[in-house]
Amino acid sequence: MFRLTREVRFGINPTDDDPLEHPPSNGFAGYPPLTGIGHYLCLEVTLVGEPAAESGCVQNIKVIDEKVREKIVPMAAAFVRRGVTAGGGLLMSRIFECLKDAWPGSELHHLRLALSPFLTVSLFAREFPMIRLSQKFEFSASHRLHNPKLSDEQNRELFGKCNNPHGHGHNYVLQVTVAGLPDGTGHVIDVSRFEQTVASVVIEPFDHRYLNEEIPEFAELIPTVENIAMVIYRLLKPQIEAMKVKLAGVTLWETTKTWCEYME
Numbered sequence: 001m002f003r004l005t006r007e008v009r010f011g012i013n014p015t016d017d018d019p020l021e022h023p024p025s026n027g028f029a030g031y032p033p034l035t036g037i038g039h040y041l042c043l044e045v046t047l048v049g050e051p052a053a054e055s056g057c058v059q060n061i062k063v064i065d066e067k068v069r070e071k072i073v074p075m076a077a078a079f080v081r082r083g084v085t086a087g088g089g090l091l092m093s094r095i096f097e098c099l100k101d102a103w104p105g106s107e108l109h110h111l112r113l114a115l116s117p118f119l120t121v122s123l124f125a126r127e128f129p130m131i132r133l134s135q136k137f138e139f140s141a142s143h144r145l146h147n148p149k150l151s152d153e154q155n156r157e158l159f160g161k162c163n164n165p166h167g168h169g170h171n172y173v174l175q176v177t178v179a180g181l182p183d184g185t186g187h188v189i190d191v192s193r194f195e196q197t198v199a200s201v202v203i204e205p206f207d208h209r210y211l212n213e214e215i216p217e218f219a220e221l222i223p224t225v226e227n228i229a230m231v232i233y234r235l236l237k238p239q240i241e242a243m244k245v246k247l248a249g250v251t252l253w254e255t256t257k258t259w260c261e262y263m264e
Contacts, residue, residue: 003109004058005046008068012039012077032073039080042114043068045099049106059106067102087191088113088121089131089182096123121188127179132248133188134177137198139207142169143223146212167210172228173253174202176236180245189245197239202232225254229262237264 011034024031034040045068049058072095079091092113100108110124118136144167145159155163162168176198180188209215211223217231229252240247249263 001048002051002058003046003048004061004106005044006061006064008043008045008065008072010041010043010069010073010076011035012041012073012080014038014081016077016081031069041076043072043095044112044114046109046111047103047106048109052105059103063103067099071098071102087133087182087185087187087189088115089188090186092121092123092131092186093129093182096125096128100125119191122177129181130179131182131188132177132179133191133194134175135191135195135198137174137176137195137203138172139174139203140169140171141206141209141211142167143211143218143228144168145222145224147222167212170254172206173259174198174232175251175253176240177248177250178240178243178245179248189243193243194240197243198236201235201239206232225252225258225260226262228252229260233262233264 009028009030011030011032013032013035014037024033026033030040030042045064047059047064051058075094075098076091079094092111095113096108096111099111102108108125110122112120112122114120120134122132122134123130124132144164145162146155147158150158176194178189178194182188206215211218211228215223215231217235218227221227221231229250232252233247233250236250237247247263249261251259251261253259
């Protein structure tokens with residue numbers, strides 16, 4: 001299976017200056033461009049299918065861009081200017097309905113709309129009308145990778161520098177994803193309550209801690225990125241699901257090159 005993703009960036013200005021009538025001068029920064037304070041959105045379109053024999057492409061990315069700019073930019077602008085975007089769920093549902101059959105020969109797998117660099121709403125075709133909301137957080141912590149059942153030599157061989165007896169630290173980035181049906185205003189969850197829950201259950205207890213000794217769950221569990229992600233998920237699950245949504249998964253970045261996603 002081939003899965004193609006195209007990110008389409010665009011700005012919504014306070015007034016309609018019809019910038020789509022003019023060719024973009026800096027498409028990388030988004031088109032239509034922001035001319036000042038406004039809304040900057042990124043829509044990821046992911047399609048699945050087989051490459052066409054003639055082009056070798058699942059879908060021509062220019063066609064993806066054209067459909068989004070033709071159909072979605074005016075719709076998003078209307079939502080924003082009428083002040084009905086709220087949690088983003090209603091807009092995402094409308095975008096999906098508009099684009100689900102837009103590209104014959106390939107199937108719409110999912111959409112992801114970035115409301116900020118850290119807050120996104122997503123819709124997977126197989127889950128419609130359920131909406132996913134993801135928020136990123138950060139904390140710093142130290143840990144040591146060490147298995148007491150192995151010899152010191154075996155631990156050094158297995159974990160290398162990460163077996164340093166004094167530990168080592170990371171600036172972790174945590175993404176928490178919930179899934180649910182949007183309410184009448186488009187909200188999947190109360191974002192403020194959601195953030196407060198993650199902060200109190202995970203960020204405050206974990207931040208600037210030596211995980212091996214200060215977090216009870218790691219007294220006998222090696223705090224690898226995999227195990228940390230699992231522990232965070234299980235700590236959050238009852239708290240998040242008490243808010244009538246599903247905890248869809250957590251993703252933990254240990255570095256920009258290493259991360260793990262966990263779900264149940």
